[in-house]
Amino acid sequence: MNLRGVGVSPGIGHGPAYVLAVSVPEPPEGATYTGEADQEKERATAALRQVAGELEARGNQAGGEAEEILKAQALMAEDPGLVVKVRSLIDRGLAAPRAVFEAFTKYRDVLAGSGGYLGERAADLDDIRDRVIALLYGQAMPGLPTAPAEPYVLVARDLAPADTALLSREQVAAFVTEEGGPTSHTAILARAIGVPAVVACPGATGIPHGVRVMADGTSGDVRVEPAESDVADAVSAATARQAALASARGPGRTADGHLVPLLANVGGPAELDAAVAAGAEGIGLYRTEFLFLGRAEPPSEEEQARAYRAAMEAFPGAKVIVRTLDGGADKPLTFLPAPAEPNPALGERGLRRFRRFPGVMDAQLEALAAVGSEDLLAMAPMVATAEEAGWFARACRAKGLPVAGVMIEIPSAALRAEDVLASVDFVSIGTNDLAQYALAADRQLSAVSALQDPWQPAVLDLVAMTASAAARAGKPCGICGESAADPAMACVLVGLGASTLSMGAAALAPVRAALDAHTLAQCRLAADAARSRTTATEARAAARAQLPGLGRLGL
Amino acid sequence: MGERKVTVAAEVGLHARPAATFVQRAMKAPMDITVAKAYGSKPPVNAKSILGILALDVRQGETVVIRAEGEGAEEVLDELAEIAGTP
Structure with a gap:
């Protein structure tokens, strides 16, 4: 089997x-109790309290990540809203186990309906519920x-x-x-x-x-x-895969030596060490929101410069691309007041906000200039037109920053990449937002997540268009979206003409190994194969068929 | 009635550890405390209810309004605002 x-x-x-068969039966619908309501309520409350205590005690014993999870569950078992619900159901005549069952169901349905992270918390509630009911029935778990x-x-x-x-x-x-x-x-x-x-x-x-x-x-x-020989084969294949992933070292390159610097996406100083340890060759996207969020006033120039300098020190001699503040109605900041917008993704965010509050941008560019390194590069998010790109580039030069770049995440900027590139020194493609805007599919809505796929041929076309405009202009075109973290997509992006790839630190080893296993010509064939298809699923399959090294690496 | 507006800074939003820390602090306070999103139509929830806070589904970068009244409310609000604003 x-x-x-x-x-x-x-x-x-x-x-x-070892098959763990836990089955706590659902207490019968409409089950009632004999005796006093107060006693029944006390029985239910005591069971909830005991389960909370047990969860907390196991947490203390386990420590670490498990401790946090179990302590949060203990809080759920004694949640005041839940306790009130259980007591009122008992007042209405339900027996304690049934009241517990129905009260948990009410909360569970709210969480399950949200899907994702919250949906998975619904399973936590099921487990707590079963423990409480088992206790009320006198069953051992x-x-x-x-x-x-x-x-x-x-x-x-x-x-x-x-x-x-x-x-x-x-x-x-x-x-x-x-x-x-x-x-x-x-x-x-x-x-x-x-x-x-x-x-x-x-x-x-x-x-x-x-x-x-x-x-x-x-x-x-x-x-x-499984046959014993199959187990032995699988274990040795897994060991070989680990060795293969670990054996690709040094700068990112294809099998035939075409260099593709592999950079890290970093969201704050705490992530610098992991990026260095994973062998990143610089920072392709330094998000600066961590400096600004949750503050009444923008950080001082000195504080910002200190943070940028720390990044430069982590990567001596390497490029660090700093994305200027990317705020919007969904990330409101007290010093950049934002009216509520019906659709923040299409609203005043990124560079658009800076045009209304140029003081905040000036301070950030001054802090970058104060570091005084040619390797520290400023990059603006949410650029739609060549005119906006030009405005940002002029602002950078006025502060003495020699190099300025912009992100390509709006289809209009990809379609007119040549015009955008006329005034900036490099571009970097944010594939998540590019897919969101090209397919008109909100990143926050799971209902349209199938459209939110970087393998959509339309997204690949926009990447290709941008990369070839950059090649004609003789300027770099990087990728700093999540898609660069997928080893197959990374090869396709190189085939489309990306000059650097930036990703979370954990993705660097598999992407390095995937590039090392294919020639630039193979990457180009994979890119062509993907673009010749009409669906995201077919594009992915067609690309993988041209990238035999992925299977060997177990990627 | 005291109130604090704070932008949630943790990457996980007001979920997981930040939510638990927040609720644990709120539970130590004698008075009623509520939390609501600054922008949105969901009604305020009890700050001592982890399930209420989770269902509010506050993401990183969203602003919440915390309200409490009574003796010691200002101190509690300061501490809760700090927890919510910690990255």
Whole structure:
């Protein structure tokens, strides 16, 4: 039997299956109690309090990330709104277990309806609810074997932090769950203790207890009773993949030596160390919002200059591209008052706000100039026209900054990249916003997330248009959107003519290895193949077909 | 009635650890405290309710209004505003 889920913590784990079957029955609808309402309410409150206490105690024992998660769950179990609801349902005649069930359901539905991070908190509520109901029924919650003869593959519908917090690699070889997503607790804790994990794996709880299971936390494959030779193959392939990823070192380049500097996206001083450790060759996008958010007044020139200097010191001799403040109605700042806008993404944000409040931009450019390094480059976000780009470039030069660039994230700027490039020294494409604006699909709305895909051929066309205009002008065209972090897309972007790629530090090693495994000609073929298709899914598949090295690397 | 307007600075918004820290502080205060988004139509929620705060779904960069009244309210509001404004 083979199952398929989503790999969320890489590596191969194998061992006997330990299937955790927790089933707390739903208390019957309309169940009532005999005796006093006050006693029933006290029974319910005591159970909620006891579960909160147990969660907190496990948190203290576990420490670290698990402690935070469990303490937040303890707060949920004693939430005042929830307690009031339980008590009022008991007043209306419901027995304590049913009242608990209905009160939790009310909150669960609110969270589940939001999807994403909040949707996954709904699973937390289910677990707390089951614990409270089990306690009210006098049931024991099943525990896990603590000292197994060999580490087991833990299989469950979903795992709660209370189950997993105290586990270690000595006990668990892998996690496999039917539910959960990449930000579920199972995923977070599995990565934290370095155990492979596969989530969203339908049919997992049908695996018989005790049979041998192998889980691939990269591909999401789960094999039941695999041949011993298959296990050996998978383990050696995973080891080879790790070695292959680690073996590509030094500056980013294609197999035939075409240099593509790999830079880091950095959101604040705390991320500098990780970027250096991952071998970034500079900073392609230094977001400066951290300096401005939550303050009554803009930071002083000295404070800003100190932050920019720290980035330069982390990357001596390398380029650091600082994006000027990108504020809008969705990120309001007290010193840049913003009226509420019906659609902040299309409103007065980025450079548009600076045109109304030039003082804040002047101060930021002065702080950059004060550092006095030619490697510190200013870049403006949210530029729609050549006229805006020219206005920003003139402002930079007036402050003595020799180099100015702009982001290309609005389709009009990509369509007229040649005009934009006439007045600036470089451009950098923000693929997330470019996709949002090209496909008219709000980044915040999960309902349109399928359109919000950088593999959409229209987005690839806009990137190609911008990169070739930059090549004609003899000026660099970087990429600083999330898409550069996808190894296959990174090769396509290079094929389209991107001169640098900037991404979160964690993506640097796989992208470096992917480029190292392909020639520039292969990257160009992949880019052409992708653009010849009509859907994002086909474009991705067509590109990957031209990039055989990805499969070898397990990417 | 005292009030603080603060822009939520943490990357995760008013969720996860920032939300828990916020609620833990609010629970220590004797008076009623509410939290609402500065821009939006959702009604204010109880600052001592982690589920209420999570359902408010405050993201990084959004501004919230915290309100409380009574003895010691100013001090509590200052501390809550600092927690919400911490990156």
